[in-house]
Every structure is written in structure tokens, then in C-alpha cells.
Amino acid sequence: MAANPVPVVETRSAERGTEAPPPPTGEKGTPAAPRGLPLFIRLFLLILLCALPTLGGLGWVMMDANVVALTETVRHQHRAIVWDVQRTVRSGLARVEQDLEDISTILFGPGLGDDATRYALAGSRVAALRGIDFVTLYAPSGQSVTTVKAEEVPDPRMPSRLEPALLEALRASNGKLVIQRVHTNAQGEPVLEAFFPIVRDDGSVRAVLGTLVKLRDLCELLGELSEKFLGSRENVFVVDRERRLVLHGDLARVAAREDLSRHGLFKALSGDSSFDTDMVAISDFQLDGEEMVGSLETLSERGWAVAVQQPQSVVYASLSAMRRSILFALALAVLVALAVGLFGARQLTQPIRELVAATRALAERTFRGVSERVTRRGDELGTLGRAFDSMAVTLEAKEREVVTQTQVRAALSRYLSPDVVDLVVSNPEQLRLGGERREVTILFADVVGFTKLSESQPPETIVALLNELFTFATEIIQRRGGIIDKFIGDCVMAVWGSPQSHPDDALRAVQAAEDLRRWLDVGNRRWRARWGIEIQLAIGIHTGPAVAGNVGSEKRMEYTVIGDTVNVAARIESMAQPGQILVSEATRERIGDSGVELVPAGERQLHGRTAATRIFEVPL
Structure with missing residues (x-):
């Protein structure tokens, strides 16, 4: 095919309609380089552009990491x-x-x-x-029996009869202490009302002991712990499910049963939380106008929660000094980056000029290296110069x-398929006699009535027709992934599965046969108008094992496939x-279920084979 002509675009001035002036040229007619910043300045700015955001990002990450x-x-x-x-x-x-x-x-112990x-x-x-x-002793019914105490202790204020809900909780406690409430004793000190069930072996409650802890x-x-670690006795406390101390x-504050339900730390929890499940909450909040950091964790078996709080001004007091140190280090690093940028740009400029000159020579296909001034350097630019020479x-x-x-490829492609040419050129060591066993699909396409056609037409017409037929057949077969094994007079032998194989080689062969049959309608119209003749193809396809490789002698060999599969394909063809495509059962x-319609054509007795072969036809 002829090459497409290169369009010539004429540029004219939009205002005066005259031809635009040619671009300025440099030495030897090459276009002049556009004006811009020197390489030294660009490298310097590039180094700064790479260093400063990195240093700034590093400083930000360091400060953020310190906060975290x-x-x-x-x-x-x-x-x-x-x-x-x-x-x-x-x-x-x-x-x-x-x-x-x-x-x-x-x-209740014996003896x-x-x-x-x-x-x-x-x-x-x-x-x-x-x-x-x-200790006050209660009967299983909840009625008070007696109180055991030291003589100097005043009579305690304990209920004379336990409530049914408390008795039910004691029975379900499995012999564990049950906490009721916090109130004050006779001296005004906070105490914890607690009851302990005495359980028999069968699990029933024998009696109940009540006391004020x-x-x-x-x-x-708690006050000492809070003051030691957090600087104030106010920063650690325990509340019950009603948010009371x-x-x-x-x-x-405990004796007053102070209500902390509006405390900012509890906003991290849902309003109906009862502290009966394990839970951890961490939150920032405000307390009397001051920003605080707090943590809360439940004591689920009691329905209590332990809270810890601390002012943010105390927590983050060290961050200001840390930020000043990081900013000073960043400023020093920026100054170092400026100095390194100036020195590095100066050192890189001259060798790069040498490399640019050598690259221009390479573009002109001169294939010369760089000067010794670059190659004798001991750094990466010297390595680059030596690599450029190599x-x-x-x-x-x-x-x-x-x-x-x-x-070589141009010469071989006139005789061999592209796949075989690639095999020969890329692996010359495979140019030896022998082959390998492969599963292949063979297609034979023969011109029907060729002998009669040869008698009625001049040899030049027959050769021109066959050349045109084989040209398009080759194009169709190679497009479908096959190779032309050989041309046998008026017959084409094509192979799928060698030297390259595909999972759908059989399908590709059938599709190529259909393409050949469809194209022949176009070809016949041309030949009928040109020479007054038309032809028909008979096509046979079979799939099976064969030996693919080089056959012949050391001086003259041919890449082909040999085996019974080839013979069966030829017999089917x-x-x-005329115009029929026959396919073996193996093909x-x-x-499989690829969408190609195949019509059973019965069983045929192939010449030279004892068993009958089932044949299928590709309908028009």
C-alpha cells in the first residue's frame, strides 16, 4: 500500500495575510533554543522546592506526632x-x-x-x-434479728425489715456482697450500706448480714492518688449509676451525695447509661469555663464508674517549648538547604552541559561519547558519563x-509466516532438525475443478488468480491466529496451535474458514468481471496431535507439522x-458451546482408516 502523503500546512498572518516568518535558527540550521532561566537557577529552585515543603511537612508531622x-x-x-x-x-x-x-x-459455724x-x-x-x-443480722424473711457491735458504738440506723426487691437481689447475688446506697452515719461521715447473704449448700438464703462500710x-x-499524679485532690472520683459521688x-462532697449528672465528662455517654456494662469513654470537655481532658471507665459489677480529669493547660504545657525547638531546627535546616542548593546547582551545571552536547551528537547519529572531564569524575555524573559512552x-x-x-525478516516473511519468522530470528538455535508433539488444528482449502480451469485459461491468468487468492487467504488465516504451512499447487494448508497455541485454536480455524468462504464471493465478482471465471473452495478441518518442527536436511529444511491429524484433515477436505466446510468430531x-452452528453430516469412511469418522458441516 502507498504511504499517505504528508500534508503541508501553510501558516499566514491573521492580520496581513502574508506568510509567517520562519522560526529563528541556531548553529547548523537547528532551531534556536527558547529563552528561559539558566539551568543553574532552575536546579537551585528545584532543590529548594523539594527541600522546603519536605522540611515544613516534617516539622508539622513532628509537632502533630508530639501532640498525639x-x-x-x-x-x-x-x-x-x-x-x-x-x-x-x-x-x-x-x-x-x-x-x-x-x-x-x-x-452459724458448728461447735x-x-x-x-x-x-x-x-x-x-x-x-x-x-x-x-x-453487723445487723436479718432472717431470710428480711426481718431484723439482732445487731452485733462493740459496746461503745451507738446504735446504728439500719432498716428493721428488708425490702422485697433487696431480698430478691440477695437471692440472685450467688453469695456476693450487695451494695445499696451511700449515706452518712451518726458522726456525719459517708458510709456505704451493704448486705451479705449467708447461703446454704442448696443455694437458699439462710440469713442476711447488713452493715455500713x-x-x-x-x-x-483517692485524694492522695489524684494529688500525686494529677496535682489536685479533685481530679479522681467514683460515681454511681445516678451520677452521684x-x-x-x-x-x-461524698457525704452530701453531690450530683454530677451535668458534668461535662458524662456527655460522652448516652443519657440512660447505667454503668452495668464494661465501657470506656475519653472526651474533652469544659468545667467551669476551663478546657479539660477526661477518661471514664465503668466498674460494671457495682454499677459505678471511675472518672479521671485534668486541665488541658496542664496536660499540654510542654508543647509550647517543644514547638519552639522544632521551629528553630526547621529554620536551621532551611539555611542548610539554601547552601546545599547553591553548591549542588553549581556542581551539576557544567557536567550536564557536556552531557547535553553529547546527546545532541547522538541525535545526529554521530554515536560519540562525552569528554574526559566528565568520565573521570568519581561521582554519579562520572558514572553517567561512562554509561553514556558505553x-x-x-x-x-x-x-x-x-x-x-x-x-532478514523482510526476506524470510516472503516465505514463512510471521510466527515462524519470529521463532527463527529470536531463537536461531532452534534451526535444527526435529520437533515436538503438540495438539494442532489443520485446515485444508482446495480450489475445486482446478485442472479443468487450468486447461481453459492461460498460465498467466491462473498464476495471477492464485496469487490474489493466496494473498487474501494468508491475510485471513494470520488474522485468526493461524500460520500458512504450505501452498500445495491450488491448495492451502494452514495450522493453528504451532508454534504458538491458544485455548480456542479450533474455533479460530472454523472462523477463518467462514471468512474465506465469505471473501470468495467478493473475489469471484472481481474475477468474473476481469477474466470471466469464478472458483469454489472445498475446506476440511481436523484437530488432533501432530509433531511440529523442522523437517528436511541440514542444508534445506521446512517448518511444518506431520502426523495422522494432517492426513485426516486432507481426507475430510x-x-x-464446492463451497462446503466439513469439520471432524474432534474439532x-x-x-464446544462457542456459538458456531455445526450440522451433523453423518459418518464417513475415510480412505486408509478402518473406523468411521463423524463429520459436521458449517452451514451457509
Whole structure:
């Protein structure tokens, strides 16, 4: 095909209609370089552009990382304090529970005498305890029986009869301490009303012990812990599910049962939260106009929550000094980047000029290297210069090799298919006799009545017709992924599956046969108008194993496929009528449900084969 002509565009002045002046030229007629910033300035600006955002981003990340790290440290500290408070509260209540269990053993254990003796022993045990001053014994019905206490302790204010809801909670507590409420004792100190069920072996409640647990020691411990780690006795406290103080460093606030339901820390929780499930909340909030950081974690088995709070001004006090240090370091780094940028740009400019000159020479296909001033350098530019010299030598050799390969491919492509040409050129060591076993699909397409046609037409007409037929047949077969194995007079033998194979080789072969049949209608119209003749093709296709490789002698060989599959395909083609495409059962099985319509043509007895072969036809 002829090359498309290159359009010539004439540029004219929009105002005067005259031809535009040619662009300015430099040495040897090359276009002059556009004016712009020198390379030195560009490299300097590039270094700054790369360094400054990186340094700024690094500083920002460092400050942000410090904020995050400090925040995490504070939160870990709060969690540690919360865990310490939880452990202390659980330990104190467990000690009370153990004391009440010991008293229950005195009251109901075997071999300790009558009730008076047991009550006296229980009173002595209570007098020795620090956290409780008395124990009131209740019957399983909830009715008060007696109170055991030291003589100097005033009569306690305990209910004479337990409420049904409390009795039900005691039965469901599985022998554990049940907390009721916080109130004050006769001395005005905060105490915790608690009840302990005495359980029989069968799980029923034998009796109940009630007492008031003093909270002074726990509150003092919380105050000391808060003051030691957070700088104030106000920053650690425990509340119940009604958000009222249970434990705090200030006993008066606990005794007053201060309501903290409007405290900012509880806004992180839903309004109906009862603290009966394990939960952790971390929040920033305001307290009396001051920004605070707080953490809250539930003591779920009691329906309580431990809260820790701290002013943000105290938490982030070290950030200001940290930011000043980082900004100073960044300013110093910027000055260093400026100095490095100036020096680096100066060092890079001269060798790059040398490389640019060598590149221009390379564009003119001179294949010369760079000067010794660049190649003797010991840095990366010297390495680049030496690599450029090596590249020039390699490009010169490769150009000669490409020219040679192009000439070889052009010559071979006139005799072999492109796949075989690629195989020969890329793997010359495969140019030896022999082959490999492969599954292939063979197509034979034969001109019907060629002998009669040859008798009625001059040889020049027959050759021209066959050349045109084989040209389009080759194009169709190669487009469908096959190769031309050989031309046998007026017959074309094509192969799919060698040297390159595809999963749908059989389908490609059938599609190529249909393309050949459709194209022949166009070809016949031309030949009828030109020579007054037309032809028909008989096509046979078969799939099976064959040996593909080089056949012949060491001096003259041919890439082809050999085997019974080739013979079967030829026999099928010989049975085809003009314009008919016959396909073997093996090819049909490889095609599967691909959408190609195949019509059974019965069983045929192929020449030289004992078993009958099922044949299918591709309908028009």
C-alpha cells in the first residue's frame, strides 16, 4: 500500500495575510533554543522546592506526632489511674465481703456454743475491724434479728425489715456482697450500706448480714492518688449509676451525695447509661469555663464508674517549648538547604552541559561519547558519563544489528509466516532438525475443478488468480491466529496451535474458514468481471496431535507439522463439495458451546482408516 502523503500546512498572518516568518535558527540550521532561566537557577529552585515543603511537612508531622504522643501518654496515665482505683475499690469491697463471711462463720459455724456466745464472739470480731462498726443480722424473711457491735458504738440506723426487691437481689447475688446506697452515719461521715447473704449448700438464703462500710480510707486514698499524679485532690472520683459521688478526695462532697449528672465528662455517654456494662469513654470537655481532658471507665459489677480529669493547660504545657525547638531546627535546616542548593546547582551545571552536547551528537547519529572531564569524575555524573559512552558504542552496534535483522525478516516473511519468522530470528538455535508433539488444528482449502480451469485459461491468468487468492487467504488465516504451512499447487494448508497455541485454536480455524468462504464471493465478482471465471473452495478441518518442527536436511529444511491429524484433515477436505466446510468430531468437541452452528453430516469412511469418522458441516 502507498504511504499517505504528508500534508503541508501553510501558516499566514491573521492580520496581513502574508506568510509567517520562519522560526529563528541556531548553529547548523537547528532551531534556536527558547529563552528561559539558566539551568543553574532552575536546579537551585528545584532543590529548594523539594527541600522546603519536605522540611515544613516534617516539622508539622513532628509537632502533630508530639501532640498525639503526649495525648496518648495522658490517656495511658488516666487508664493506669483508673485501673489502680478499680483495683483498690474491688480490694476494699472484697475485704469487707471476707470480713462478713468470717462473721457468718462465727454466727452459724458448728461447735461454737449457744447464740449468746456466738454473738459475743462476733462482737469481738467486729470491734477488731477498721472498716465496719457493727453487723445487723436479718432472717431470710428480711426481718431484723439482732445487731452485733462493740459496746461503745451507738446504735446504728439500719432498716428493721428488708425490702422485697433487696431480698430478691440477695437471692440472685450467688453469695456476693450487695451494695445499696451511700449515706452518712451518726458522726456525719459517708458510709456505704451493704448486705451479705449467708447461703446454704442448696443455694437458699439462710440469713442476711447488713452493715455500713466506712468510706474515709478509700476517699483518702483517692485524694492522695489524684494529688500525686494529677496535682489536685479533685481530679479522681467514683460515681454511681445516678451520677452521684461515691468516692472523692473531699469527704464532705461524698457525704452530701453531690450530683454530677451535668458534668461535662458524662456527655460522652448516652443519657440512660447505667454503668452495668464494661465501657470506656475519653472526651474533652469544659468545667467551669476551663478546657479539660477526661477518661471514664465503668466498674460494671457495682454499677459505678471511675472518672479521671485534668486541665488541658496542664496536660499540654510542654508543647509550647517543644514547638519552639522544632521551629528553630526547621529554620536551621532551611539555611542548610539554601547552601546545599547553591553548591549542588553549581556542581551539576557544567557536567550536564557536556552531557547535553553529547546527546545532541547522538541525535545526529554521530554515536560519540562525552569528554574526559566528565568520565573521570568519581561521582554519579562520572558514572553517567561512562554509561553514556558505553551506550553510544552499544547503540552503534545495535543499529547495525537492527538493520541486519530487518533485512532478514523482510526476506524470510516472503516465505514463512510471521510466527515462524519470529521463532527463527529470536531463537536461531532452534534451526535444527526435529520437533515436538503438540495438539494442532489443520485446515485444508482446495480450489475445486482446478485442472479443468487450468486447461481453459492461460498460465498467466491462473498464476495471477492464485496469487490474489493466496494473498487474501494468508491475510485471513494470520488474522485468526493461524500460520500458512504450505501452498500445495491450488491448495492451502494452514495450522493453528504451532508454534504458538491458544485455548480456542479450533474455533479460530472454523472462523477463518467462514471468512474465506465469505471473501470468495467478493473475489469471484472481481474475477468474473476481469477474466470471466469464478472458483469454489472445498475446506476440511481436523484437530488432533501432530509433531511440529523442522523437517528436511541440514542444508534445506521446512517448518511444518506431520502426523495422522494432517492426513485426516486432507481426507475430510477431499470429501467436501464446492463451497462446503466439513469439520471432524474432534474439532467440534474443542469448539464446544462457542456459538458456531455445526450440522451433523453423518459418518464417513475415510480412505486408509478402518473406523468411521463423524463429520459436521458449517452451514451457509
